[in-house]
Amino acid sequence: MSEKNKTVQEKLTELSELVAWFQSAAFSLEEAFEKFKKAEALAEEIEKDLTSLKNDIKIVKKKFDGAI
Amino acid sequence: MENVPLSVGDFVALTNQTLDYAYPSVAVVGEVAEFKISQGKWVSFKLKDNEAVVNCFMAIYQLRVPLADGMKVLVIAGPKLSPKGYFNLNIRTVKPVGEGAIKKGFELLKEKLEKEGLFAPERKRSLPRIPSSIGVITSTESAAYADFTKIISERWGGLSIEVAHTQVQGTPAADQMIEAVRYFNGLEVMPEVLVIIRGGGSAEDLQSFNDELLARAIAESRIPTLVGVGHEIDHTLADMVADVRAATPTNAAEIVVPDRREIIARAHQQATSLGYQTVQAIEQYSLRTREQLDAAFRRIQEKLDGTFERLGTLRVAVAQLNPENVLRRGYALVRGDATIGSAIEIETANELITAEVRDVRKK
Numbered sequence: 001m002s003e004k005n006k007t008v009q010e011k012l013t014e015l016s017e018l019v020a021w022f023q024s025a026a027f028s029l030e031e032a033f034e035k036f037k038k039a040e041a042l043a044e045e046i047e048k049d050l051t052s053l054k055n056d057i058k059i060v061k062k063k064f065d066g067a068i
Numbered sequence: 069m070e071n072v073p074l075s076v077g078d079f080v081a082l083t084n085q086t087l088d089y090a091y092p093s094v095a096v097v098g099e100v101a102e103f104k105i106s107q108g109k110w111v112s113f114k115l116k117d118n119e120a121v122v123n124c125f126m127a128i129y130q131l132r133v134p135l136a137d138g139m140k141v142l143v144i145a146g147p148k149l150s151p152k153g154y155f156n157l158n159i160r161t162v163k164p165v166g167e168g169a170i171k172k173g174f175e176l177l178k179e180k181l182e183k184e185g186l187f188a189p190e191r192k193r194s195l196p197r198i199p200s201s202i203g204v205i206t207s208t209e210s211a212a213y214a215d216f217t218k219i220i221s222e223r224w225g226g227l228s229i230e231v232a233h234t235q236v237q238g239t240p241a242a243d244q245m246i247e248a249v250r251y252f253n254g255l256e257v258m259p260e261v262l263v264i265i266r267g268g269g270s271a272e273d274l275q276s277f278n279d280e281l282l283a284r285a286i287a288e289s290r291i292p293t294l295v296g297v298g299h300e301i302d303h304t305l306a307d308m309v310a311d312v313r314a315a316t317p318t319n320a321a322e323i324v325v326p327d328r329r330e331i332i333a334r335a336h337q338q339a340t341s342l343g344y345q346t347v348q349a350i351e352q353y354s355l356r357t358r359e360q361l362d363a364a365f366r367r368i369q370e371k372l373d374g375t376f377e378r379l380g381t382l383r384v385a386v387a388q389l390n391p392e393n394v395l396r397r398g399y400a401l402v403r404g405d406a407t408i409g410s411a412i413e414i415e416t417a418n419e420l421i422t423a424e425v426r427d428v429r430k431k
Contacts (some may be wrong), residue, residue, distance in 0.1 A: 008226060009198050012335070019338050022345050029349055036342045043335040050328040053225030057217060059208060060232045062251060065242030 015042045022047045080149050087147045094147060096122070096157065097165060100139045111135075115143060126159035132279050134176035135162065139169040144239070161239055163275060170271045174278050177305060182279075184296065186287045186309050193292045193311045195258050195324065198212065201228040202324060203252040203259035203291065205245055208233040212267035212296075212317035219321035224328055230259060235276075242279035249285045255305040261324055262291040264306060265317035268299045277304035286310055296320030392417070 006014070018039045021027060074082065098115035105111055113125045113135065124143060135141065142165045145157035164173040169348040181187065202220075206213045208231060220227070232248035235241040245264065252262055264286070266277065276282065277297050286293050287309040296314030307313040314320035387393065391401060395417040404412030406428050414421040 009200070010421040011306040012198070012331070015335055018342065020152055024343055027349070029346075029353055032342075032346045032349060035206045036339070036346050039339040039342045041356070043332075046335045047332045050225060050332055051165070055217075055221050055229055057231065058247075059091055060230055062232075064232055064234045064244040064251070066240040066246045066247055 008046060008053070011042050011046050011049070015039055016048070018042070077151065080151055080153075083149045087149070091147050093144060093160070094157070095142060095144050097140065097142050098122070100135050100141055101137055103135050103137050111159075113137075113343075115141070123156045124159050124162075126162065130159065131162065132281055133162070133164060133173040134180060134236035134280075135164075136172060136176060139164055139172050140166045141169060142205060161237075165272070167271055170275060170278075174305070177278065177280055177359060178284070178308070181283060181287075182275070185308045186283065191311075195292050195294060195312055198224075198326060199227070199260035199324065201230070201257075201259040201261075203262045204229060204231045205234055205248040205252075205262070205264045206231065206266060206317075207236045210236065210267055212265050214237075214323045215267075216265055216317045217261075217348045219318050220325060223321065224325035227325065228259075237269065237273045237276055242282045245276070246282050246285040249282075249289055249358065254289050258291050260291070262289055262293045263324060264293065264297070264310070265314075265320050265322055267317060268302065274298050274302060274304055277306040279305075282306055283309045294320055294324055296323075301405045 018035050021035060022032070078192050096115060101114040101116050101121070103111075103113040105128060109128055111128050111131055114121050115124050116122075124145065127229050141162050143157060143159045143161040144161045148156050148158045150156060164170045185191065204216070206216070213231070217229075220229070230252075232251060234244035234248050236245070249262065249264075252259060266274070274297060277295075283305040286295065286306055289422075292312075293310040294312045294314055295304075295310035296317045296319055297304050297307055298316070300315040312323060314323050395401065395415065398417075401415040402412055403415070404410060404425075406412070406425060408425050408428055410425050412423055412425055414423055
């Protein structure tokens with residue numbers, strides 16, 4: 001799945017994973033800078049997505065007349 | 069008609085026909101007395117006021133709120149003369165009226181549902197932190213709905229929201245909401261959260277949310293439920309059985325989705341903190357390297373010091389073995405053959421002396 005097709009939730013999860021990596025034993029200085037740049041890009045994308053996305057509100061067509 | 073003799077059965081049938089025509093449905097308010105349940109199926113009580121008493125009869129499944137003697141109720145019923153000659157009100161619906169009766173009915177049902185464990189904390193499910201789809205049950209004409217959609221749109225985007233329009237007060241409201249709860253639970257792809265909201269109102273207005281069957285439908289919902297009815301101080305059975313209670317419809321919108329501004333700020337803060345952590349890590353690495361180098365230098369220094377110390381000791385030992393030092397202490401070095409008449413050389417600290425051997429004895 002490309003970055004563009006990811007949902008906000010997936011991007012937030014990815015950002016959390018990056019944060020967790022920095023706290024984990026897998027942390028290495030060689031990869032840290034690249035991961036930091038990725039986190040910055042994700043934060044930008046999350047802001048862009050959340051600012052532009054609109055909610056889709058639909059009224060259910062079915063009539064609820066209380067026949068239960 | 070008055071001249072036509074009727075059988076008793078025909079008379080009763082005719083009377084019922086007339087009653088049905090004249091009063092297909094009557095609404096009567098009175099106080100409950102002699103309330104009883106027979107065979108777990110039938111409910112009977114007397115409805116009375118200061119002037120009269122009338123018998124009431126209904127099936128237990130029609131009873132949506134527990135009754136007790138002394139409660140003031142409104143019954144919707146059809147008058148009937150039974151074949152045994154009793155005049156009854158065959159009740160279709162009954163609901164408490166007046167603050168006291170509503171409160172009493174609420175307490176009785178609350179006690180009943182509590183005993184069944186419907187409010188138990190272990191039954192409560194948590195809502196997804198960021199749902200992608202929400203089902204809403206409310207009146208789309210209400211201010212509560214307008215507030216809910218306004219707040220939710222301010223806070224979050226990209227949601228799929230399906231709204232079931234129902235009445236939220238009055239006799240049909242509870243059944244309509246039950247039908248809507250079942251509708252959402254029956255969908256092939258169910259919403260991730262089911263939100264039921266209604267704005268503030270009197271105790272009587274909110275009574276539909278104290279309906280036993282609605283409370284049970286919410287408790288049985290496979291979709292996690294969030295109920296926000298009335299104001300902060302209003303408590304209904306619907307919100308007690310819900311997985312999460314919201315104080316108001318606006319609060320429901322605040323609970324169901326996070327605030328995008330907070331999430332954006334947190335995302336940036338997380339990214340920035342990773343930058344700090346990288347810089348910190350670099351500093352730590354440099355510090356550790358410096359410390360390791362210092363330790364190496366210290367070790368070399370220690371080795372050198374030890375070597376110089378040993379060298380000093382050896383120098384002292386070597387110096388002590390130097391014959392010059394022995395001569396300086398007053399001793400002399402004698403060279404030559406120890407035979408009588410031969411010449412020997414005697415070396416002291418300051419002089420070289422040649423002497424002749426005159427006598428040689430064994431010690």
